[in-house]
Amino acid sequence: MQSLEQIKTRIESAVPGAKIDIVPNASPSQQLSFKIDNEHAREVAKFLRDDSALRFDFCSNVTGVDWLDRTVTKKVKVRKVVEGEEKEVEETQQEKIPGYLEAVYHLYSIEHKHGPIIIRMRTADRGEGVRAPSVTPIWRSAEFQEREIFDLYGIRFEGHPDLRRILMWDEFKDYPMRKDYREPDDYEYEPTPHDDVLEKAKQHYAPRPQLDGAENITAQP
């Protein structure tokens, strides 16, 4: 398989205007991925599937990721005038990254026996009704998994043939896999609670009755 940089330049020449970023991965797997802009996602996907050298004909897995708002602290070298002379000084800067939702696709080629490559698409924010393009018309195997992401994360896939909830019922309003989801409180009977279940169960306890003097007896030496 060609390197990701090679594939990237080939995509950019084949699909004019496509914005492809290689997303770094600092984990031991070093598995890099493409971030694809939403406007050209369909053409890029079509290119990845149909190009004779790549032929990513199998979309094995689709998943969602919820990224909350975060601040990244990093050290930057800045040229500054310190005590009358210009010096290179390290400065810590904080960068605010607004939250977004992400759909991640793992692609393999059965014909060439290579892969995976990973493509990602991001929504604008984490609001209600955020959108991302569907690649179900390119890879049919994405259909149910995109429905699952819609169900659990709330990404609306544009161009999906049958976008409905798949696991939860139709009347359900929440998106349970989002990090700010709070599950319904049915912790009224917890015989052995611990950790955060204990905190939830405590709200259902009757407060301890007044001590009846028995504790004085046991407290005696």
Next chain:
Amino acid sequence: MSDIDEGLRAELQRQGIWVTSMQELYNWGRKNSIWPLQFGLACCAIEMIATAASRYDIARFGGEIFRPSPRQADLMIVAGTVTKKMAPQIVRLYNQMPDPKYVISMGACAISGGPFKQGYNVLKGIDRYIPVDVYIPGCPPRPEALLHAFMELQRKIDEQKLTGAGKAAHLDRTHPSEFPVPAFGAHDLEPAANSAVFQPPEIQR
């Protein structure tokens, strides 16, 4: 049956005369011909299938006729995880079973939600919506445990009275035989539990 002296009864039986009562005969017939409803929800169902198959053979206890229709079933074995999406269908099936009917709650999930108890999508015990006769702990319970529960149920049926104050629930007109089916709500099932059936025990800490 309580009227006749046990010693006299045993003596008569030695002479070839078998004295019984309507209640005893009726319960004997019912407890040895329990038709379970044929459905499974998760891995407990595999154990239930094993119980019905040749090695454990639930037919020895008269329970081999699994019916695919609630209208022909006496016993509902809730075998597996009850998701909140499935719970209304379970209650509806229970409502469609004719009286007298019994429920075995098989395994940790059907009792309390089991390992999925803290999940947002799993019902924390089928006893929140329908009355349960026998609970079997285990994850999953072995076939022997299901047979044990089955025998416990037989014992329970055998003790049911046909007349008098403490008569069986299905003979009591005031006793409900159907329970409200929960509705799919925006965040949870509505109601989250049927308070007429489910009262969580008070825990003192």
